Amino acid sequence: MKLYIAEKPSLGRAIADGLTSLLNKPHRKQQGYIELANGDVVSWCIGHLLEQAEPDAYNEAYKSWKLEHLPIVPQEWQLKAKSQTRSQLTVLRKLVKQADQIVHAGDPDREGQLLVDEVLSHLKISAHKRKNTQRCLISDLNPPAVKRALINLRSNQEFVPLSVSALSRSRADWLYGMNMTRAYTLQGQKAGYQGVLSVGRVQTPLLGLVVKRDEEIANFVSRDFYQVEASLVNANDESFLLKWQPSEACKPYQDEEGRVLHKPLAENVCQRIHQQPAEITKLEQKDKQQPPPLPFNLSTLQIEAAKAFAMSAQQVLDTCQSLYERHQLITYPRSDSRHLPVEQHSLAPNVIQAIGQNCQPLQHYCELAQPSLKSKAFNDSKVEAHHAIVPSEKSISSAQFEKLNQFEKKVYRHIARQYLMQFFPAYQYAETKVEAMIAGGLFKTQAKQPLKLGWKTLYGDKANSNNTKNQQPGEQIGGKGSQDLPPISLDPNDKQHGKHAWLCKNGNLIEKQTTPPEYFNDGTLLAAMTGIARYVTNADIRRTLKETDGLGTEATRAGIIELLFKRNFLQRSGKQIRSTDVGRGLIKSLPESAITPDMTALWEQQLNAISQRELNYQGFMGPLNQHLLGLIEQAKQHIPTALQGLKGQGQSFKRKSSKAKSTSRKPAVKKYSKKQK
Incomplete structure (x- = not known):
């Protein structure tokens, strides 16, 4: 008998339907599985059927939260059956014993691989069955796609590194979240805070990003800065605008982003270029194309x-x-x-x-x-x-x-x-770049004019105006509200459009103010998580992270954000996401390594290395345990005074011991959802 083990019932039913179609004979539904006409069976997990055992499973004394117990590091890791899905594990235990061949049909990702593998390990299948277990990768539940996947089975041995990577992540999150949460909750109590202070290797750096942004906004002091636009005109009364480019001599009057802060300097430029001839020194005209954006992840x-x-x-x-x-x-x-x-x-x-x-x-x-x-x-x-x-x-x-x-x-x-x-074909456009010298100053503009919309046709009426929101001064990109450049030539003999045909009619002084960064919202916070490299302080790690997945995973990011709301560390103000007093107090109480993305970014890099067979389990867990020991010792020496005067949510930290594992992972949104950090 061949046993197919899916990640969840819906996938199991899709597999049974696909196999039934291939056999052209009906199947029979049983309690917790489906029996096919040829005697094969399709069953399923319901998300993770197993979870990490609580600390008191290793030592009864760990039921009480005490600093002297920390760090708690199991020598022999234990998993226990989840109470709400224990009956399905019993079904699988019986079926696995009866099966001659097993097909692993977990979701096609790191957690999906571990989810079924850990059940097979827990049920102690024979070495022969383990070696011959096959892998079915289904990413589309429609019958044609399911049939294709069922025909193209692979050896489950190919995916062992993926499973080891997920196992390493699971254990590391348990160690870090449980130990750090207990340590800071106990120390917070000494500061008068009565509540659980959950710490996780992803949720806490994410909270740190929001807290830092909120502080930047609160401490922001606006400054005036100035730009100069030159309005050029020729004998045909054709005109266009260019933006002044400050020279090296202007640096003492600029901020770190190159903005001119000294108004008299900008006013002087306006006066100097008024009614002065403009020489076109550079003209680049190219037809370019932009391929369609990739499908979504x-x-x-x-x-x-x-x-x-x-x-x-x-x-x-x-x-x-x-x-x-x-x-x-x-x-x-x-x-x-x-x-x-x-x-x-x-x-x-x-x-x-x-x-x-x-x-x-x-x-x-x-x-x-x-x-x-x-x-x-x-x-x-x-x-x-x-x-x-x-x-x-x-x-x-x-x-x-x-x-x-x-x-x-x-x-x-x-x-x-x-x-x-x-x-759809590529979007085609004409790009023109112009540089001019006016009274010794350099001025530039850039324009993009659509030629063929191609894939942008799918934006309908917005196609021509697409991307105008973020255009920069002196950069015209074509479409609604853009600048149409007149004919321009570098030929000095062209009396109407040549390099010497233009006069600066006037210089326009544009006064602006620096603005604070915007509060995070759902979209920008997710963008920060996926583009976490720019927030990493270590240059070496930042370099290596540009091709990785960022902070958290595709499956966990949404849950991590929601978790911070549930724990009263974040709050919403309209579309804005802001930190609470408790969230800010927690971040101020933690060491730098716990609140920046560097550590979790390094973890993801190493976990990916495990899945690529470039690092082994011990190579990851050994250094992690040493680092954790140092963090706990540091916590024991520090009272989180930033939390004094703040009220907790009324949880008893002793009662929370049974849920310590969830300090590093978001509780399941649905009963089959994956664990989250």
Whole structure:
């Protein structure tokens, strides 16, 4: 008997349906599993069936939180069955014993790999069964995709490093979160704070980012700065604007970002260039093209949905889970990849047809799409366990689509539009760069004029004005509200448009004020997590992080943000995300290494190295234990006075001992959700 073990019931049912279709015979549903006509069985986990044992499982004395017990480091790690899913573990225990062959069908990511592997290890399967276990990678619950995955099974041995990486992460998060939380909760009590001070290797640096931003805003002092625009005109009364570029001699009057702070200097420039001839010294005119943006991974989708629909990261994740599991309209959503396997290109006609039928506003663009085009998104070398989030091949009626909730419609349309862009030509535009010398000063401008919209056609009426929001002074990018440059020539014999044909009609003094950074919102906080390298203080780590996943993972980021709200460390003010008094007090009480992204960024780098067979388990856990010992000793010597006078949420820290593990991971949003840091 061959036993298929899926990560969750919905995936199990999809596998059973796929196998039933291949066998062309009906299956029978049983309690906790599905029996196929040929005697094979499909069963499932319900998320993690096992969890790290509590500290008191290692020593009864650890039920009481005491500083002298810390750090608690298990010599032999123990897992225990979750009480709410114990019956399903019993089902699997029986089936695993009966099975001649096991197929691992966890989700195609690090946690999905560990989730089933840890069950097989806990049930003590034989070495022979373990060696012959196969791996089924399913990222799309539609029948054609499931059938393809079932036909292309691989050896589970190939994915051992991925499982070891997830196991290392799980144990490291338990060690760090449980020990640091106990240490600072106990020390906080000495400062008069009665509440649990949870510390985690991802949640705390994230809180640190928000606290630092809030402090920057609170302490910000605005400064005036000045720009000069030159208005050039020729004999035909054609005109355009250029922006002054301060020279080296102006540096004493500029801030670190090059802004001129001295008004008389800018006024002097305006006076000097008034009614002076302008010599065009540089003219670059190039036709360029921009390929379509890549399809979404989860983080980029969350960021875009926050901007477009004011959705929180958790709302986007929950909506994607529904579109994937319940409606089967998109592929696996917890993806960190923005690329697609080359073989997926052959599915384009079916997917495009499904989009056109499902989503009326995109039907016109589906007719214009060119399935033969192959964008840079189709790249096998960029795809590992899972690929970008794209629509599935499933078609539903207009009536069925209308029954989706508003978030589901919006997110599906967003994903579908991004996918359709892959089958439109590149956006083509003409870029012109101009430099001129006026009275010894350098002035520049840049303009981009659309030639062919290509994939930007999918933005509809917004296509021409797209990206104008962030244009810089002196940079005109084409479209609505942009500057159309007149004919310009470097030929001095061209009396109307040549390099000597222009006069500076006047100089315009533009007075501005520096502005504080903006408070984080859902989109910008997610962007900070994915682009964490720019917040890392260590230059070597920052360099290596530019190609990694950032702070947290695709599957955990939304939950981590929500966790900080639940623990009263963050609060919302409209769309803004701000720290609370307790959140700021906690950050001020912790050592620098606990509140900056450097440590967790290094962890992610090392965990990735484990999955790539470049580092082993001991190489990661050994140094971590030494570092943890130093952090706990430092905590024992410090009373967090920043928390004095603040009220906790009324939790008894002793009662929290049974939940110590959750200090480093977000509790499951749904019963099958992955652990979070």
